[in-house]
Amino acid sequence: MKILVTGGAGMIGSHCAEYYAKDRRNKVIVYDNLMRSKIFASKKKSVEYNWNYLQQYKNIDFWKNDIRDLASVDKCFKKFKPDVVIHAAAQPGVRFSLDNPQEDFTINCQGTVNILDALRRHNAKGSFVYCSTNKVFGENVNDIPLVEKKMRYDFRKGGGVSEQQGIDHTGHTPYGVSKLAGDLYVQDYAHTYGMKTGVFRMSCIYGTRQFGFEDQGWIAWFSICYLAGQDISIYGDGKQVRDVLWVEDLVQAYDKFLKSPLKHGVFNMGGGPKNTMSLLELVGYLDEITGRKVKVKFKEWRKFDQKVYISDIAKAKKVLGWSPKITPREGVERMVRWLQGNVC
Numbered sequence: 001m002k003i004l005v006t007g008g009a010g011m012i013g014s015h016c017a018e019y020y021a022k023d024r025r026n027k028v029i030v031y032d033n034l035m036r037s038k039i040f041a042s043k044k045k046s047v048e049y050n051w052n053y054l055q056q057y058k059n060i061d062f063w064k065n066d067i068r069d070l071a072s073v074d075k076c077f078k079k080f081k082p083d084v085v086i087h088a089a090a091q092p093g094v095r096f097s098l099d100n101p102q103e104d105f106t107i108n109c110q111g112t113v114n115i116l117d118a119l120r121r122h123n124a125k126g127s128f129v130y131c132s133t134n135k136v137f138g139e140n141v142n143d144i145p146l147v148e149k150k151m152r153y154d155f156r157k158g159g160g161v162s163e164q165q166g167i168d169h170t171g172h173t174p175y176g177v178s179k180l181a182g183d184l185y186v187q188d189y190a191h192t193y194g195m196k197t198g199v200f201r202m203s204c205i206y207g208t209r210q211f212g213f214e215d216q217g218w219i220a221w222f223s224i225c226y227l228a229g230q231d232i233s234i235y236g237d238g239k240q241v242r243d244v245l246w247v248e249d250l251v252q253a254y255d256k257f258l259k260s261p262l263k264h265g266v267f268n269m270g271g272g273p274k275n276t277m278s279l280l281e282l283v284g285y286l287d288e289i290t291g292r293k294v295k296v297k298f299k300e301w302r303k304f305d306q307k308v309y310i311s312d313i314a315k316a317k318k319v320l321g322w323s324p325k326i327t328p329r330e331g332v333e334r335m336v337r338w339l340q341g342n343v344c
């Protein structure tokens, strides 16, 4: 099988690429322009690490280019005619989208249509997986009644946000809009052109090869701060909660969709109600795992932060026969150990 992974040098993309490259019968194509370092002005190398890491797999081909460059996209698809595309390339930061809405649009929306349509033109029988986000629901999720506890907020009724949640009549941020536009195109290509497409609306995905910073990848970022003995800033009171999903569990969900007879599907994807964590709880885990303490500074709430987001993953469990395996405590420990050996 030929699998093309856009954003293949990113955290999620590099795990998808490695998973499929481990089967020597597969050919994997990593399409990435290593833009994450530029977008987030990273002083240290970030996705370059993943690009180099993947070079150990001889059945991976590397295509270093921009998904907005249609001629390059076409050339790549013409050469490889992939059976599967996992589209993980994006600018993934809300803050970046607020400052650069036009560039956010060209990468996340136009770039998605470039890749999706290239598959239609070069192999319409191929399958497409789209890395969507919970941000497509915008501020609608803030209407769900909450309860405040000592270390966290929770949905008053428990459970999580299902695929039935509305997407209209609310604010999203430019990132939420550009990702939603891509999400709808991917759904539409299943309906209009009969392609097999899967949309995964993900909450917080974390794992090794994640180069977090203050605006994106909070579990990795807090862990890096602990290992560097650096202060942490928390915007709000730290009781905000997310369901968290270890990246290798996510790849299993993609794979189950790709192997299923389903023609298309939209799935809310995360650790679900059993795998949630507040910022304060993460600080507690990190105290315990690293045996250190860092100074936590509390700052004003940020306008676009949701207090609670928890995915209802019942559909993915039922339809894909999938469930997450790694608990938050285990995941944070794995993250710290990886950072200690590779980054910090």
Ligand SMILES: NC(=O)c1ccc[n+]([C@@H]2O[C@H](COP(=O)([O-])OP(=O)(O)OC[C@H]3O[C@@H](n4cnc5c(N)ncnc54)[C@H](O)[C@@H]3O)[C@@H](O)[C@H]2O)c1
Pocket (backbone or CB within 6 Å): 006, 007, 008, 009, 010, 011, 012, 013, 031, 032, 033, 034, 035, 036, 037, 047, 065, 066, 067, 068, 087, 088, 089, 090, 091, 092, 107, 111, 131, 132, 133, 134, 179, 201, 202, 203, 204, 205, 206
């Ligand atoms: N990590 C999460 O918690 C999370 C949650 C919801 C959705 N997502 C989505 O999942 C996808 C992957 O996220 P990630 O955490 O691995 O991010 P990441 O930043 O680690 O990976 C994205 C990759 O895309 C590449 N890229 C960016 N612009 C590009 C362009 N114009 N052309 C080619 N390559 C480009 C980057 O260099 C990077 O390697 C994104 O689409 C993101 O919106 C992630």
